[in-house]
Amino acid sequence: MDINRHNFVENFSEIQTVIKECDFIAFDTELSGLTKDRLNGLFDTIDERYAKMKCNSMDFLLIQFGLSCFKKTQNENGKTSENDCCSTYDCWTYNFYIFPYKTNNSTRQKERSFLVQSSAVAFLVSHGFDFNKLFAEGINWLTIEEEKHFLESLENNFQINDDEREPKGDIDIYSNSKYPTIPSEHKDFINEALIKVNNFLRNDRQQTIHLSVSSPYQRKLLYEIFKASQYNNSLDVSTSKNFRDRHMIINKITREEKEKQRKQLITETVGFSRIIQCIVASRKPVVGHNLLLDLMHTVRQFLHPLPNTFSEFQAMIKDLFPNLFDTKFIASFEKFKEMFQNTSLEEVHNVVKKEPFKPIEVKNVNLSGDTNSNCALHQAGYDSFITGYSFAVFTDYFKSEIETFKNKLPITCIHDISHLSIDASNETPDRNHVFHVSFLSSWKTNDIIQLFSAFGQVVIAWINDTSAFVALKNVSKAVDAVKAFQQSKSSNFQVQTYAEFCASKSNGAIKRKEMQITSDNYVIDITPSKKIKSESRVESKEAETI
Amino acid sequence: MDINRHNFVENFSEIQTVIKECDFIAFDTELSGLTKDRLNGLFDTIDERYAKMKCNSMDFLLIQFGLSCFKKTQNENGKTSENDCCSTYDCWTYNFYIFPYKTNNSTRQKERSFLVQSSAVAFLVSHGFDFNKLFAEGINWLTIEEEKHFLESLENNFQINDDEREPKGDIDIYSNSKYPTIPSEHKDFINEALIKVNNFLRNDRQQTIHLSVSSPYQRKLLYEIFKASQYNNSLDVSTSKNFRDRHMIINKITREEKEKQRKQLITETVGFSRIIQCIVASRKPVVGHNLLLDLMHTVRQFLHPLPNTFSEFQAMIKDLFPNLFDTKFIASFEKFKEMFQNTSLEEVHNVVKKEPFKPIEVKNVNLSGDTNSNCALHQAGYDSFITGYSFAVFTDYFKSEIETFKNKLPITCIHDISHLSIDASNETPDRNHVFHVSFLSSWKTNDIIQLFSAFGQVVIAWINDTSAFVALKNVSKAVDAVKAFQQSKSSNFQVQTYAEFCASKSNGAIKRKEMQITSDNYVIDITPSKKIKSESRVESKEAETI
Known part of the structure; x- marks a missing residue:
């Protein structure tokens, strides 16, 4: 459904x-x-x-x-x-x-x-x-935190002002600090509007009135007055969406209707x-x-x-x-x-x-x-x-x-x-036969295979154009490989054991974290280059290079 | 249309x-x-x-x-x-x-x-x-730069190998450096595939053959061989999308068809x-x-x-x-x-x-x-x-x-x-009557109006919770205001002239530039607070606060 x-x-x-x-x-x-x-x-x-x-x-x-x-x-x-x-x-x-x-x-x-x-x-x-x-x-939807804020703001809009139960009484917006300060040039408008609302509330045959407002600021003042007054209990106030003729639509509403509206709004919004x-x-x-x-x-x-x-x-x-x-x-x-x-x-x-x-x-x-x-x-x-x-x-x-x-x-x-546990800790398997290799950007898969040819077949996982992880298929050759690469010094490549690489990485961790968020280029996922494609191949475990 | x-x-x-x-x-x-x-x-x-x-x-x-x-x-x-x-x-x-x-x-x-x-x-x-x-x-679509890269990569795929015009000749992939190195365990597969393709090209009654490949790596090798050889002129090679039965589909194609394909691909892609x-x-x-x-x-x-x-x-x-x-x-x-x-x-x-x-x-x-x-x-x-x-x-x-x-x-x-010119330089109008004000986050519109009450009506443009631009409607009061704020020292607010603010901003420009890109929260446009809303009101020129 x-x-x-x-x-x-x-x-x-x-x-x-x-x-x-x-x-x-x-x-x-x-x-x-x-x-x-x-x-x-x-x-x-x-x-x-x-x-x-x-x-x-x-x-x-x-x-x-x-x-x-x-x-x-x-x-x-x-x-x-x-x-x-x-x-x-x-x-x-x-x-x-x-x-x-x-x-x-x-x-x-x-x-x-x-x-x-x-x-x-x-x-x-x-x-x-x-x-x-x-x-x-x-x-x-709302997250838990967003819901909290939403309910708080709603509390204000739907508050029931129990101290003034008579909806038909006049309100005195000038002598009570709960009302907003009315700038002098808006006083006439506000006074007139409140008289209209009062008459409307006293007139049992009228269900709706429209109030013209000449600016969003006037509308805001009225909203604030209604919210602070007992009118809030018995009026449903909305603004006409008609762009040219800006006005507020005021309906009478019972407390029960208002409460029902409130509940429905919460269910819709959360x-x-x-x-x-x-x-x-x-x-x-x-x-x-x-x-x-x-x-x-x-x-x-x-x-x-x-x-x-x-x-x-x-x-x-x-x-x-x-x-x-x-x-x-x-x-x-x-x-x-x-x-x-x-x-x-x-x-x-x-x-x-x-x-x-x-x-x-x-x-x-x-x-x-x-x-x-x-x-x-x-x-x-x-x-x-x-x-x-x-x-x-x-x-x-x-x-x-x-x-x-x-x-x-x-x-x-x-x-x-192959999997992780939610209940237990998840140890990383032994990676003594895994190496991190850096090299010139001109290197291709075959160059890496050549580099490791003395130690049998390898699994290559490209990281980017100039580095990759390489795992020996024959784990027992790991010790030989470590020795060999410790002795070889070349400006064309650098080989680290997985452990060495992790250690150097965690030293640089703060620096990398900064880099992650300066992502000007997150919008475009760069086309896989020939190299990255071969990585994807290995990553998907469909093939392994010797 | x-x-x-x-x-x-x-x-x-x-x-x-x-x-x-x-x-x-x-x-x-x-x-x-x-x-x-x-x-x-x-x-x-x-x-x-x-x-x-x-x-x-x-x-x-x-x-x-x-x-x-x-x-x-x-x-x-x-x-x-x-x-x-x-x-x-x-x-x-x-x-x-x-x-x-x-x-x-x-x-x-x-x-x-x-x-x-x-x-x-x-x-x-x-x-x-x-x-x-x-x-x-x-x-x-492609940008100009992307189009350039695309056309380069296409050049490879659609190259016409004019030096070897005979499409039915055998090719020797082991003695020509333009072909990829074939790992020994794939040699049998590759040799067999090339014999099939050769027979196919010699058989005028066959228009299509399918080649089974056991891995994406084998497919890649074949693609590279075809691309480097004269076969590229007369074969249209694609891969079957059927997930379980992985194979390449090879069709005969004329040079004219290939050229037409190429043009259509460019129009579609650019x-x-x-x-x-x-x-x-x-x-x-x-x-x-x-x-x-x-x-x-x-x-x-x-x-x-x-x-x-x-x-x-x-x-x-x-x-x-x-x-x-x-x-x-x-x-x-x-x-x-x-x-x-x-x-x-x-x-x-x-x-x-x-x-x-x-x-x-x-x-x-x-x-x-x-x-x-x-x-x-x-x-x-x-x-x-x-x-x-x-x-x-x-x-x-x-x-x-x-x-x-x-x-x-x-x-x-x-x-x-109200507008900018593409032809001429665009001078910023005189803003001597504009002030940058910083204040406590508890401040509301009325507090700012109060602060400037001696200088008449103002236009307020909220920047955030703790700062705003304030413009005097009566421009001639600017000098008085500058003097008054130079003398007043308060820990609750700080007033700068627009010029002072721009100067201090350009000193801090590099720092702000860094901030712009560390936008962890760009995903959610925060709900306008009461304050920001009043800014929006002023910004849309529908109302101005006295």
Whole structure:
């Protein structure tokens, strides 16, 4: 079911209930882009990878959130059905379009700018993503901190002035310090306007009046007076958008209506963040496919700024989502190696529908007319559904053993690290056979192969035009290589052990940190040169150079 | 007429001709956003404003370009018609969708990331802008520098190896240094592949073969061999996109076909920049409405990086577009004051259709079925048309006097500067009655009014929470104010003359320049606080505080 700003409020409490009562929650996101720069990170540590993702990916926007809540079906005896053929589930899937917008009443809402990666949006459009709908109908959000400020400002606008309950009394704006000071040349206008409002409040047959104002400053003065007075309890004040004829529209309103307006405005404005807050509060198992980037965006956009270090992020995630499962990590299980050609979501979903897995039966409770969004790959609502489906099959397969996969997330494109743990510390594997090599910009892959030819086959990970990491395939040759390079002195190249390189890097860390933010050129992701391309090849583990 | 990547090549030469033969060119752009930060620039100099616009607006993308070419209609005697009732024009309007994309053959194309301002795209969608179409069908572009690199790389891919004209001959990849070194474990594969290709070339009945490759590295080797050999003249090589079954598809192709492919690829890839190059080459009068931002984006995106100073920009624009006219500037002509309620494009177009102006008659030559794009305000193609229409009316009205408006562009939201000149130097007006005031963050507008109460009414331009420019309405009080503030010493505030402030600023200029680029928070345009709002009020000249 597609959820946009027009049906969000009406569906909110159902979604809240579904989250509370389901067995597990699967989600997926679509983003306005993935990365500003190539990560070039075949020999990253987890800390480095987290820092790179934070720096390179967090200016993009999470634009669609697919939420699928799965609940095991109970039979008539109140027990969940586990007959021989298959488990059965009820599933509610919601496909949220997420985009900032200003509600009519919240002039102090944020304007947001964000990055878009051209290939990412072109890819989404080619898979049927509707950007017109996104920009016109997306649901707003606020971080926890933004929500706090918003509620404070709202408090002022909707305050009920209990000390002056009589809305029909005159107000004396000149002898009470709660009213703004009125500059002398505006006094006539203000006095006249207040008389009109007073008469209007006394006239039971009139529901609306219009007040002409000749400047935004006059309008501001009136707004401030209304807000400070008991009029605030019984008037709904807005400004006409007609550009030429500027005036304020004043309606009578009951206290109950005003309170209803207030609640609706909060739900609209805090918007999708309320859903994430519900998920956090539920403590339910949360399932995703290749979760790390999704999690980082979800936290950053709807909850808190991302911490600077991975260990702080670990603690934060553990606190927010204590029961995480990643179907990509589960599919990379050693015993499955022959079964999955790769661990893409599509492949995983295709494979778990067949032997040796047992198919499950799912009733899509809220699948109505808009099948479009729920049936297309790379629509978040469909991807969250097939993620949840795959997880349900895995839980049947592993039974209680599924817990061994908890809170472990796959990490891609690091040569010797396949996943990270949210619960435990993540040690970097032994890299004694890895070298950092600097060289002339004229060097090509073959020059590096030549340099290391005495030590057998190597894996090359280009960092840039003049440096690369090189790992020996034959680890036992590492000692020989270290010795050989200690003795060779050449002005054409420099070889450091991985440990030496890390040490020199951490000495220069502050300097590099400064460089990161002076990114005049973040807007264009430079075309991969011939060299970088070969790095990408190695990084994607499709090929290795001897 | 909507122009996208599918009909760009076929329409290109017509558009080229139309530009060459028209009398003047009107254009309009739509952008993915306007500004990252509020400019707060009521007392900017032209240089400062240019620098702010360069820093705050240039990461957004020009996504639609409306081009309207107007040509005065000739009567049967070959003279342009100037009968009593009206001038008549032929007009060709093109509405270009602009978005980066990779053509199949140009793997080295740029990936681009750019900023989007949420309110800007929401505004465009509400006026019918189709972002799905933009992302799926936008036309590519390259700057002059990018085009140079692209053509160089193409030279390699499409080189004709005239020294070996016989495409059916064997090639010896092991004894010629122009071929890549083949690692020993790939030799069997490469030899076998070359035998297959040779047989294929000798077999007149075969038009296509598929070659299986087991890694991207093997594919790369084959590509490099083909490129260096005479095979490059007669083979069209591509890679199958089927993920599981990786193979190269090799087709026979004639030299003429290859040349045609090459030309088409260049037109597609250089794309919309070719249109701008045509406009530049034409030296025709170029008309826009509020041109400055449009010009900056047009230059940056399609031609050259923007220079750092306004005077360099001036020289560049003079060189590229020597005959600029701005309908907003013309409409702000002193004598028109009573006629135009404001100088928005819509208002200008409405007014010039009535007395005392003489309506013109326009035949929209290429207005076919797709009226949508040509009839909606804020579609670039419609806005460029009504800009050109208005300019045509103005030229009838002013006759040769229209030249007095040449190369002058309006500049908005500066208190005492209404326009800038591209031809002449732009002096900053006398600001002896302007003061820079710093104060505690608790200060409000009234505190500033109080501070200056002895010197009459003031205009306040908030810079931030703790500083503002204050201008005396009564200029003659400036001397008194300078004296008074020289004597007063308070820890609550500091008052400098405008000249003192500029001097202290230019001392700190290097430091501030550094600050500009460390913009961690550029992604979110902070909600205007109460104070900033009052600045905006003053800035928009709708109201002035006493």
